[in-house]
Amino acid sequence: MQSSSKVSQLNQTDNKLVEVENLVVRFPILDNGHRAYIRPVDEVSFTIDSGEVLALVGESGSGKSTIAKALLRIVEPQSGTIRVQGNDVTHWRGGRLTTYRKNVQMVFQDPFGSLNPVRTVEHHIAYPLQKHRHLHGRALRDMVGSLLERVGLTPVEETRVKYPHELSGGQRQRVAIARALAVNPKFLVADEPISMLDVSIRAGILKLLNELRSEFNLGYLYITHDLASARYFGHRIMVLYGGKVMETAPSHELIRNPSHPYTRLLLAATPGSGLDGPLPETSNQAPSLIEGRTGCPFAERCPLVVDACRKEDPPVVRLSEGHEVACHVV
Numbered sequence: 001m002q003s004s005s006k007v008s009q010l011n012q013t014d015n016k017l018v019e020v021e022n023l024v025v026r027f028p029i030l031d032n033g034h035r036a037y038i039r040p041v042d043e044v045s046f047t048i049d050s051g052e053v054l055a056l057v058g059e060s061g062s063g064k065s066t067i068a069k070a071l072l073r074i075v076e077p078q079s080g081t082i083r084v085q086g087n088d089v090t091h092w093r094g095g096r097l098t099t100y101r102k103n104v105q106m107v108f109q110d111p112f113g114s115l116n117p118v119r120t121v122e123h124h125i126a127y128p129l130q131k132h133r134h135l136h137g138r139a140l141r142d143m144v145g146s147l148l149e150r151v152g153l154t155p156v157e158e159t160r161v162k163y164p165h166e167l168s169g170g171q172r173q174r175v176a177i178a179r180a181l182a183v184n185p186k187f188l189v190a191d192e193p194i195s196m197l198d199v200s201i202r203a204g205i206l207k208l209l210n211e212l213r214s215e216f217n218l219g220y221l222y223i224t225h226d227l228a229s230a231r232y233f234g235h236r237i238m239v240l241y242g243g244k245v246m247e248t249a250p251s252h253e254l255i256r257n258p259s260h261p262y263t264r265l266l267l268a269a270t271p272g273s274g275l276d277g278p279l280p281e282t283s284n285q286a287p288s289l290i291e292g293r294t295g296c297p298f299a300e301r302c303p304l305v306v307d308a309c310r311k312e313d314p315p316v317v318r319l320s321e322g323h324e325v326a327c328h329v330v
C-alpha cells in the first residue's frame with residue numbers, strides 16, 4: 001500500500017481521452033448576509049479513455065452535475081485543468097470552444113425537458129447536422145433516417161414527423177441520444193439518463209448506449225445515484241461525496257472490496273450488492289460545501305471518524321492498480 005498526492009490520482013498518458021486534474025468549481029452564496037462561497041467540486045481528478053465508461057456515483061448535491069457542466073464548459077472552473085485528447089481546453093473560447101462543444105455531447109436526465117415541444121423529431125436531429133456538418137437536402141434527410149434507425153426509432157418515416165409529446169420517455173431519450181450522436185462526438189456525458197424512465201425500459205437505453213460506445217469508441221462519464229447501474233454500465237466507478245472524490249476503482253473491485261466508509265454505506269443501501277444487511281448507525285447531516293471547511297466532508301457521518309478527519313484533508317491511498325481511496329483510517 002502506498003500513499004500518493006492528489007495529483008497522482010491522475011495517471012497521465014498520451015492515450016487518455018479526458019484528463020481532469022484538481023478541478024475546483026465554486027459558487028457565491030449569501031451566508032447570514034455575508035458573501036461566501038461553496039465548493040461543490042473540490043480538487044477532483046480523474047481520467048477517461050476512449051471506449052471507457054467512468055461511472056460517477058454520489059448522493060444529491062454531491063457535485064455530479066457541476067462536474068459535468070465544467071467538462072462541457074458551461075460553468076467556469078475556479079482552478080484545475082481539463083484536457084481532452086491532450087489539449088488543455090480549460091480556457092478555450094470562440095471558435096475553438098464551439099468545436100470542443102461539438103466533440104463533447106450531453107444526454108440529460110429529463111428527456112422531455114431537453115426537447116423542444118413545438119419541434120418534430122426530424123428537426124431535433126437535423127439541426128446539429130446542418131449546423132456542424134453542413135448537410136442539406138437529400139443527404140440531410142438520409143442521415144436523419146439512419147440515425148433514427150440506429151437508435152431503434154422505427155418505423156423511421158412515422159417517427160420523423162412526431163412531436164415530443166407523442167413519444168414515450170424511452171423514445172424521447174433515444175431522440176436525445178441520436179441528436180448527441182449526430183455531430184460525431186468523441187465523448188458523451190450522460191447525467192442520470194435513465195433515472196426518470198420506467199424500470200422496464202432502463203436496460204434498453206443502457207444497452208443502446210453501450211452498443212454506441214463500442215461502435216464509435218466513445219468515452220462516457222455516466223452520472224448516477226445508483227451503484228447497481230454504475231456497476232452494470234461502468235468500467236470504473238468514482239464515488240463522490242461533498243464535492244470530493246472518496247474512492248475510485250475498477251467496478252468489480254469497488255463492489256468486491258469497498259474501502260471507504262462512505263462506499264460501504266452506499267453498498268449497504270444497495271439491495272443485491274452482497275454487502276447489504278443492517279445499515280450502519282450514521283447521521284443524516286448533509287456535508288458542508290462551504291469554502292474553507294477543513295478535513296473530510298464525510299467526517300460528520302463516518303462511523304470510523306478520528307480527530308484528523310475533521311482537521312486535515314485525507315491522503316489519497318493507492319490500495320491496488322487503479323484503486324484509490326481518500327481516507328485517514330483505511
Ligand SMILES: Nc1ncnc2c1ncn2[C@@H]1O[C@H](COP(=O)(O)OP(=O)(O)OP(=O)(O)O)[C@@H](O)[C@H]1O
Nearest residue numbers: 027028040058059060061062063064065066067289
Ligand atoms: N449555479 C449555481 N449556483 C449556486 N449553487 C449551485 C449552482 N449549481 C449548483 N449549485 C449547488 O452546488 C451543489 C451541487 O449541485 P449539483 O447539481 O452538482 O449536485 P448533483 O450531485 O448533481 O445532485 P443531484 O443528484 O440532485 O442532481 C448543490 O448544493 C447545488 O445547490
Ligand SMILES: [Mg+2]
Nearest residue numbers: 064065066191
Ligand atoms: Mg445532478
